[in-house]
Amino acid sequence: MSSINELYQQLILEHNKSPRNFRTLEDATKSVEGYNPLCGDHYTVFLKINQGRIEDVTFQGTGCAISKASASMMTSSIKGVTVEEAETLFQKFRAVVTRKLDDETDLEALGYLGALAGVAEYPARIKCASLAWHAMHTALHEMNDSEKTVVTSDTTE
């Protein structure tokens, strides 16, 4: 598969077209905006955390196919997991998009994350893929409940 087709593979296009968990979350305990002033990608990630577990996660906003699909996959990946597990997934995601995986890693086995591996070939697009993930990461670790903050792409990779 050519790298451009790998970047825009079926799963990415499908998540872009029909993003999962694409709505606001009324009873969210945390919400963080992710904004890339360079290209205008702009999302809000909503999280409902109860006793260390992410009970629900949704997102809203606009942006390119890569940013939207990645946000959709992020919500699908962390729904129902603990905060620690979400952190592990976040680190794995970063390794995938910045190609810091060892050669043995089976992309197929990474599921959603594997589909995002094509981004690594496009340095200008890593920020797009990372936006919602960084918003989520900030929400989990750097905020008190019910606090609102904005993550810009300057604070991402």
Place this chain on the structure above:
Amino acid sequence: MKKSNTEMTLDYDRRLMFDIERIREDFPILRTIVRGKPLVYLDNAATTQKPLHVIDADQRYYHSQNANIHRGVHYLSEVATFEYEKARGKVKNFLNAADNHEIIFVRGATEAINLVAHGYGRKFIGEGDEVVISAMEHHSNIVPWQMICQERKAVLRVIPMNDNGELIMEEYEKLLSPKTKIVSVVLVSNSLGTINPVREMVARAHALNIPVLVDGAQAVSHINIDVRELDCDFFAFSGHKVFAPTGVGVLYGKAEWLERMDPYQTGGDMIESVTFEKTTFNTLPYKFEAGTGNIAGVVGLGSAIDYLRRVGIDSIEAYEHELLEYGTALLTSIDGIRLIGTAKEKAGILSFTLDNIHPHDIGTILDQEGIAIRTGHHCTQPVMKRFGIPATARASLALYNTKEELDALARGIQKVKEIFHL
């Protein structure tokens, strides 16, 4: 007076026809191969490529002319000063200004506008006064005025535009009043391509004794500029958008205004005398050129102007117009393309959206085909808001582009549609 060799060559070259093959050879970067494909450079509104003529001038300057200007008694300082001031003369002729001292060298159009916003604004704008700009300004012609309005407790007023991206003249006239202290408007819009009727706008403002600044950043490489014919009070442009190096630009100002304005920055070269009690400022244009400027850049700008005049700005305008018409027809024939900016009077900008595909995705896929375009809001967020879109994909033309390159763009867009299954 006997003509120099360069001038004679220029006279000779001017007689030659617009030869696109020859022009392309003047720009070595156009031979670049991008991801196995020939570069198609359609991002000229962001910055233009540089002809050998300019690259050589830059190298020659550092190779054999470099020294600080206006202060040395030695040979090289005289050479550098001569080259720098010669470039000022070229800019003066290029804009048809009345005098060399009306040409101020700055870093770019942004600095030129900031200079006027501060130098004019602090002196002539007061509480309750108004500044008029248009709905299609680049952020660089919005933010400096916003800041000065805040500082002076003045009000920023905006000329609206219609759905084609043309300013609504009746609304403009309604905005003008004795409260208006300055009008600052773009000649060619960087995101829409609209050529605004600036001469008429200046006349309307002058009827109420209101000075007008024209942002010419996007205009100078495409259309003939005559500041005295426009009768504008200030005219700003950047060198890098007109085939010169980055980091150099020009503010033209009528002497009557420049004389009355205070310096924007202070320091060396812009003073006449300094004691610890009092400083007397230098005369024009030096009053506005504090510190050592971009001397090589200025020399490069001079040679870029030589190059433009050699090719002939009228032939460039005619050639680009033909390209624009070809590109417009080509793009509008593609299903799903919506052109943003369909003014009757337009320069070489093709801003568009494609179905629901985000421009950023279009840009990445076109880049795989070696095609360089700009995607985003182009520093005109209010324009994007006006058209209800987050961003556009923008192909912008220059004298070295060809119909074949526009064909490649159209093929690239088809590829985008294939990838997105449209």
